[in-house]
Amino acid sequence: MTMEQILFYLMAVIAIASALYVAATRNLVRSVFMFFVTLMAIAGLFVLCMADFVAITQVVIYVGGILVLIIFAFMLSGRETLSNLQHQSKFISISKLPALILAGLFFIVLLNIILKGNISGLMWTEKAVLTNNVISAKDTTIDNIGVNLMSNYLLPFEAISILLMMALVGAAHLSRKERSA
Amino acid sequence: MNFYLKYIIAAIGLFAFSGFFAILGVYAERKVSAFIQDRLGPMETGRYGTLQTVADVIKLLTKELITPSAADKWLFMLAPAIIFIAVYMGFAAIPWAGGLAPSNINLGLYYIFAIISIETLGILMAGWGSNNKYSILGAMRSAAQIVSYEIPAGFAIISVVMIAQTLNLQTISAQQGVLSAEHSKFLGIWDVTANGGILSWNIFRAPHLLIAFAIYFIASLAESNRAPFDIPEGESELVAGFHTEFTGMRFAFVFLAEYSMMFLVSMIGVVLFLGAWNTPLPNIGSVRLADWTTGMAWGIFWTVVKVLLLVGMQMWIRWTLPRMRVDQLMSLCWKVLTPLAFICIIISGVWRLWVM
Numbered sequence: 001m002t003m004e005q006i007l008f009y010l011m012a013v014i015a016i017a018s019a020l021y022v023a024a025t026r027n028l029v030r031s032v033f034m035f036f037v038t039l040m041a042i043a044g045l046f047v048l049c050m051a052d053f054v055a056i057t058q059v060v061i062y063v064g065g066i067l068v069l070i071i072f073a074f075m076l077s078g079r080e081t082l083s084n085l086q087h088q089s090k091f092i093s094i095s096k097l098p099a100l101i102l103a104g105l106f107f108i109v110l111l112n113i114i115l116k117g118n119i120s121g122l123m124w125t126e127k128a129v130l131t132n133n134v135i136s137a138k139d140t141t142i143d144n145i146g147v148n149l150m151s152n153y154l155l156p157f158e159a160i161s162i163l164l165m166m167a168l169v170g171a172a173h174l175s176r177k178e179r180s181a
Numbered sequence: 182m183n184f185y186l187k188y189i190i191a192a193i194g195l196f197a198f199s200g201f202f203a204i205l206g207v208y209a210e211r212k213v214s215a216f217i218q219d220r221l222g223p224m225e226t227g228r229y230g231t232l233q234t235v236a237d238v239i240k241l242l243t244k245e246l247i248t249p250s251a252a253d254k255w256l257f258m259l260a261p262a263i264i265f266i267a268v269y270m271g272f273a274a275i276p277w278a279g280g281l282a283p284s285n286i287n288l289g290l291y292y293i294f295a296i297i298s299i300e301t302l303g304i305l306m307a308g309w310g311s312n313n314k315y316s317i318l319g320a321m322r323s324a325a326q327i328v329s330y331e332i333p334a335g336f337a338i339i340s341v342v343m344i345a346q347t348l349n350l351q352t353i354s355a356q357q358g359v360l361s362a363e364h365s366k367f368l369g370i371w372d373v374t375a376n377g378g379i380l381s382w383n384i385f386r387a388p389h390l391l392i393a394f395a396i397y398f399i400a401s402l403a404e405s406n407r408a409p410f411d412i413p414e415g416e417s418e419l420v421a422g423f424h425t426e427f428t429g430m431r432f433a434f435v436f437l438a439e440y441s442m443m444f445l446v447s448m449i450g451v452v453l454f455l456g457a458w459n460t461p462l463p464n465i466g467s468v469r470l471a472d473w474t475t476g477m478a479w480g481i482f483w484t485v486v487k488v489l490l491l492v493g494m495q496m497w498i499r500w501t502l503p504r505m506r507v508d509q510l511m512s513l514c515w516k517v518l519t520p521l522a523f524i525c526i527i528i529s530g531v532w533r534l535w536v537m
Binding site: 053065076138139141 | 253255256286287288291292294295296298299301302305306308309317320321324325328331347348349
């Protein structure tokens with residue numbers, strides 16, 4: 001096995017095992033900290049796909065932003081609320097039937113894609129290899145991303161920025177003190 | 182195998198360096214604080230107290246590791262390691278001299294920015310794991326502070342990136358000296374590509390970066406939890422903040438992380454604003470000062486000198502200014518630094534398009 005394959009299997013195993021722990025554990029805070037391990041393993045997988053920018057963005061946004069906010073919420077809500085949340089009976093029970101069905105169906109979809117899709121011989125990848133339209137490990141990926149964001153994907157990009165702006169205004173409005181009440 | 186061996190040696194070397202720097206830094210901090218407060222500082226152990234920190238390290242190594250019975254054992258044990266590793270990994274991408282960087286990656290700057298943000302998670306882990314109200318309060322303050330100050334620091338960095346047009350730290354360094362591949366102009370008017378030296382540093386290539394540097398420096402003080410932004414460990418209110426419960430080596434790791442962080446943020450500041458490994462001496466006519474003082478050994482020398490000057494400034498500020506209150510801290514970040522950093526970004530765009 002090459003170094004890349006060893007690293008891939010290592011990180012895939014870490015990602016899956018830690019994700020299972022996140023879903024199965026009763027200790028909510030530990031599951032959040034374990035989610036950090038999952039995210040780092042997935043960032044490593046992104047690097048192996050030569051998507052280094054995506055990997056680092058994942059760390060900045062999920063680890064530096066979202067995870068910290070989740071833990072913040074935990075710390076602001078007292079231990080009693082937390083222990084109420086943690087009193088769940090079993091991992092699999094009747095009340096969780098909808099979630100189980102959804103997860104099962106999604107799993108079938110994923111299995112179908114993996115089994116039926118001829119992943120090593122896809123048309124567009126073969127075409128890209130033939131026309132030499134590929135990136136190598138030493139290439140700078142951000143130039144490409146920047147140009148595409150400002151040309152091909154300008155509309156989604158602007159739409160997302162408006163959405164974020166709305167969220168920002170909403171948050172500012174919610175946290176503002178009432179003048180006379 | 183040799184290919185991997187090189188990286189392993191570099192990693193061990195960096196670890197040894199951060200340990201050595203922490204010992205040196207603690208000693209320097211004590212002597213600087215003593216000088217500022219008109220005391221003598223450590224005097225007994227070794228000549229002028231030089232062996233004091235070594236003795237402290239031996240004491241920390243031999244101390245018992247106490248885990249509080251109510252603590253979350255795993256989180257408590259892992260937290261110091263995560264805090265330190267987050268900072269230590271940041272050193273992987275930073276250049277020391279021309280052609281000398283542990284890893285010369287295209288996204289170096291962005292990578293460091295991402296890795297540093299993991300430290301917050303380690304601090305929160307320490308705070309929650311200790312199961313102590315002072316620890317939790319300290320960790321929350323620390324996280325709130327770091328998350329807020331990442332914004333002005335990030336915008337100050339972006340205004341440099343807009344001037345430099347790259348995220349590769351080695352390229353950003355090379356642009357600020359005589360080895361520059363493109364033309365650099367002092368204040369946008371005088372072509373100093375051949376002169377180099379202090380004239381072609383980023384803060385003089387685009388003068389508004391001087392403001393960006395000030396913003397970055399203030400924000401970096403807050404990110405490394407140093408005074409005047411050390412409310413996470415304000416000893417008058419919180420005992421010692423998030424590391425109240427740590428003893429022995431775990432406590433040492435938290436401190437190792439703090440001193441490594443001081444060195445790391447200063448190094449980023451030097452690379453982005455103060456000419457990285459380039460010499461401050463310009464070429465003047467036939468006196469080729471810049472050419473004479475450029476090279477591998479000179480590069481390491483200039484980097485270390487500049488970084489130590491910045492670290493010295495951090496210590497000076499710590500022992501001069503009083504601690505800020507929480508609300509003052511937040512209003513400084515959101516009402517002063519963030520708008521200023523936004524203005525810096527706008528000027529950067531204009532400067533790049535029409536002046537450079």
